[in-house]
Amino acid sequence: MANDARDRIWRTVSRIPAGAVATYGQVAREARLGRRARMVGRALRALPNGSDIPWHRVVNARGEISLPAGSESASEQRSRLEDEGVEFIGGKIDLDRFRWRPSVDELLWGPPGE
Numbered sequence: 001m002a003n004d005a006r007d008r009i010w011r012t013v014s015r016i017p018a019g020a021v022a023t024y025g026q027v028a029r030e031a032r033l034g035r036r037a038r039m040v041g042r043a044l045r046a047l048p049n050g051s052d053i054p055w056h057r058v059v060n061a062r063g064e065i066s067l068p069a070g071s072e073s074a075s076e077q078r079s080r081l082e083d084e085g086v087e088f089i090g091g092k093i094d095l096d097r098f099r100w101r102p103s104v105d106e107l108l109w110g111p112p113g114e
Helices: 003-014 024-030 037-045 072-083 104-109
Strands: none
Touching: 003 024, 003 037, 024 037
16 A cells, blocks of 8 residues: 555544544545545554554444454454443444534545645
8 A cells, every 4th residue: 555545544534533433435535545445444454553543433334343343452442432422332333423524624625734
C-alpha cells in the first residue's frame, strides 16, 4: 500500500470524534479511496505501537467489531468504545445512532487542512 493512501486513512480515522464510529467502507470513501475497505483494515493494522489514532472507532458495515471474538484486541476495542458512550446491543452498534457524520463544511470543502 502506498504511504499516501495509508496516511490519508490515518488522517481520516483521526477525525472520527469520541462517541462515534465509522465503517471501514466509510473511512475509505472519506479518504477518497473509493470502495477499498480492506485497505483501511491493512492501514490500521500497520499503526505503530502507541499511536494516538483512534483505530477502535472503526467497525464493520454490520456495526460489529471485526477482530476475532474473545481476543484481547476485540475486548480492548469494545471497552474503549463503551468508555466513550457507544452502546452495544447483541454485540452490534446501532449505526443510525452512533455513525460519524462529517460536518457540512467537511463534505463541501474537504477535511480541515487539506
